[in-house]
Amino acid sequence: MLRVEEISFSIGHFHILQELSFELIAGETAGIIGPNGSGKTTLFNTLSGFHYPQKGKIFFQDQDITRLRPYRRSRAGIGRVFQNSGVFREMTVLENIVTALEGKTSLWKSLLYSPKRLRALREESMSYLEQISLADKAKAKASSLSGGQQRLLEIIRTVAFGAELFLLDEPTAGVSPRMKDDVINLIKKLQEDGKTVLIIEHDINFIKEFCERIIVLDQGTVILDDTPEKVAGSEKLHEIYFGSTAA
Amino acid sequence: MEYVIHLCILISIYLILTQSFNISFGLGLLFNLAHVASYAIGAYATALFATELGANFFECVVVSMLLSGLFSLLIGGISLRLEQDYFAVGTLAFSALVSALLINWKSLTRGVLGIPGIPRPEFLSIDFYNNLNFLFLSGSLAIFVLIILYLLFQTPFARALKAQAESESATKALACNTALICNVSFFISSAFAGLAGSLYAYYINYIDPSSFSLTEMVFILTITVTGRPGSFIGCILATFFLVLLPEPLRFIDMSPGILGPMRQALYATILFVVVYINRRNIFPVKRSV
Numbered sequence: 169m170l171r172v173e174e175i176s177f178s179i180g181h182f183h184i185l186q187e188l189s190f191e192l193i194a195g196e197t198a199g200i201i202g203p204n205g206s207g208k209t210t211l212f213n214t215l216s217g218f219h220y221p222q223k224g225k226i227f228f229q230d231q232d233i234t235r236l237r238p239y240r241r242s243r244a245g246i247g248r249v250f251q252n253s254g255v256f257r258e259m260t261v262l263e264n265i266v267t268a269l270e271g272k273t274s275l276w277k278s279l280l281y282s283p284k285r286l287r288a289l290r291e292e293s294m295s296y297l298e299q300i301s302l303a304d305k306a307k308a309k310a311s312s313l314s315g316g317q318q319r320l321l322e323i324i325r326t327v328a329f330g331a332e333l334f335l336l337d338e339p340t341a342g343v344s345p346r347m348k349d350d351v352i353n354l355i356k357k358l359q360e361d362g363k364t365v366l367i368i369e370h371d372i373n374f375i376k377e378f379c380e381r382i383i384v385l386d387q388g389t390v391i392l393d394d395t396p397e398k399v400a401g402s403e404k405l406h407e408i409y410f411g412s413t414a415a
Numbered sequence: 416m417e418y419v420i421h422l423c424i425l426i427s428i429y430l431i432l433t434q435s436f437n438i439s440f441g442l443g444l445l446f447n448l449a450h451v452a453s454y455a456i457g458a459y460a461t462a463l464f465a466t467e468l469g470a471n472f473f474e475c476v477v478v479s480m481l482l483s484g485l486f487s488l489l490i491g492g493i494s495l496r497l498e499q500d501y502f503a504v505g506t507l508a509f510s511a512l513v514s515a516l517l518i519n520w521k522s523l524t525r526g527v528l529g530i531p532g533i534p535r536p537e538f539l540s541i542d543f544y545n546n547l548n549f550l551f552l553s554g555s556l557a558i559f560v561l562i563i564l565y566l567l568f569q570t571p572f573a574r575a576l577k578a579q580a581e582s583e584s585a586t587k588a589l590a591c592n593t594a595l596i597c598n599v600s601f602f603i604s605s606a607f608a609g610l611a612g613s614l615y616a617y618y619i620n621y622i623d624p625s626s627f628s629l630t631e632m633v634f635i636l637t638i639t640v641t642g643r644p645g646s647f648i649g650c651i652l653a654t655f656f657l658v659l660l661p662e663p664l665r666f667i668d669m670s671p672g673i674l675g676p677m678r679q680a681l682y683a684t685i686l687f688v689v690v691y692i693n694r695r696n697i698f699p700v701k702r703s704v
Contacts, residue, residue: 216588217587218584218587237587237592238584238587238588239587239590239591239592239593242587242588242589242590243590247588248588250582250584250585250588254582254584254585254588255585256577256578256581256582256585257581258577258581259574259577259578259581263574266574267571267574267575267578267586267589268589270571270574270575271575271589271590271591272590273571275572275592275595275596275599277571278570278571278572278575279567279570279572279599280570281566281567281569281570286569322585325589326588329589329590
């Protein structure tokens with residue numbers, strides 16, 4: 169489904185990604201971990217089109233998307249959940265989903281007001297909100313939701329928009345322990361539905377619960393790519409987080 | 416009575432002008448300070464086509480809207496690459512450029528002398544030199560434009576425009592071509608400003624660059640901010656309120672030299688107070704990846 173071939177990305181003399189390669193097959197869930205500054209979010213920005221790599225290629229469903237703009241990648245089926253909440257806080261919860269459902273509408277159609285279509289989209293949106301138990305807050309402003317609810321809304325919005333590959337950037341950051349379970353359940357639901365998921369997380373114990381594979385980044389390159397058990401027991405991981413092991 | 420009709424005509428023109436600004440600025444938070452330049456282009460296009468080429472009302476309106484719209488694509492193509500404050504400065508530069516052209520391209524615009532003798536529209540054998548008849552024309556057009564814009568405010572386009580105002584990256588991640596959406600909002604916004612300019616030129620029969628100065632932009636901005644950016648009804652109410660507000664000043668025994676600056680000071684004060692009260696809501700910080 170996703171093939172990243174030796175991509176490099178630099179800003180000035182600062183090399184953020186260096187000949188980074190990995191592959192994801194359809195329906196797989198993989199975690200990405202690494203210390204601060206290892207290039208995790210930059211990798212996501214490169215995959216979703218907010219940065220273009222200076223070298224290397226990115227293929228999604230066998231299509232070269234290296235130079236595609238972000239909205240074209242989204243249309244191809246790449247969904248992104250941002251590290252800093254990407255919900256539209258000034259809109260209602262319902263409007264957030266309606267906007268996602270309308271994302272792929274052509275310009276001409278988007279300039280036409282169709283009450284019938286809007287009604288249908290609202291009904292469809294309600295069904296998504298029911299999945300995350302936010303139907304009763306449909307008319308509330310998204311800013312009134314808690315951090316965890318905003319996360320759920322952002323993920324379900326990406327589901328509504330029809331993504332096949334989910335790039336989740338620290339989906340449980342700043343989320344209360346109770347809401348964390350809701351976020352995890354939603355991610356598990358994505359897995360059950362056969363979606364491909366790539367998650368950035370800091371907590372290896374947390375992602376090994378539902379990831380089949382963990383990719384460890386350090387200084388912009390993949391240093392480990394294995395099962396959660398093997399990665400957790402790896403000396404290399406210990407080294408990058410805590411410095412070199414004692415002689 | 417003539418005075419009331421005059422005020423109603425002004426309100427109809429300003430309804431078109433401010434509600435069109437409310438699309439790009441109110442919904443999209445695109446701080447386009449060149450909106451007054453689009454208004455000027457519409458007015459000058461009508462003035463020149465009507466006086467020099469003898470074009471009829473419909474031809475002048477279409478040409479004014481198209482030229483203003485095309486001008487906005489030029490601004491959008493360049494300024495939309497800039498972000499927030501820089502974008503506002505970029506559009507202000509365009510506005511200054513148009514203003515300089517209006518003053519200095521004397522062979523076309525007659526500079527500060529302006530263009531006199533713009534004939535009122537002629538069709539259906541109606542005498543539009545009668546201000547009441549002109550009010551029916553401008554009022555009908557204002558209502559027609561407001562209906563179109565009201566429907567536009569309910570469309571997916573408007574929601575995408577609002578979404579990009581909050582988080583451009585999140586909107587892009589939902590498959591929206593934000594650059595296209597912003598440019599189209601500019602085009603629509605400016606085209607209707609061009610229509611307002613055309614009506615203004617027809618009504619006043621004479622235009623010069625002073626009618627399209629930065630002071631006029633401050634007035635448009637005051638109306639939109641007072642009505643709350645993005646609020647359709649708020650913008651309409653604020654137009655009525657602010658166009659009529661300085662009128663009682665006319666009945667005070669005061670020299671015109673003081674009255675004019677007082678009117679401007681009043682608008683500037685209102686703008687400052689409204690911005691101060693809503694300082695956290697009017698310009699929310701844009702989020703990025």
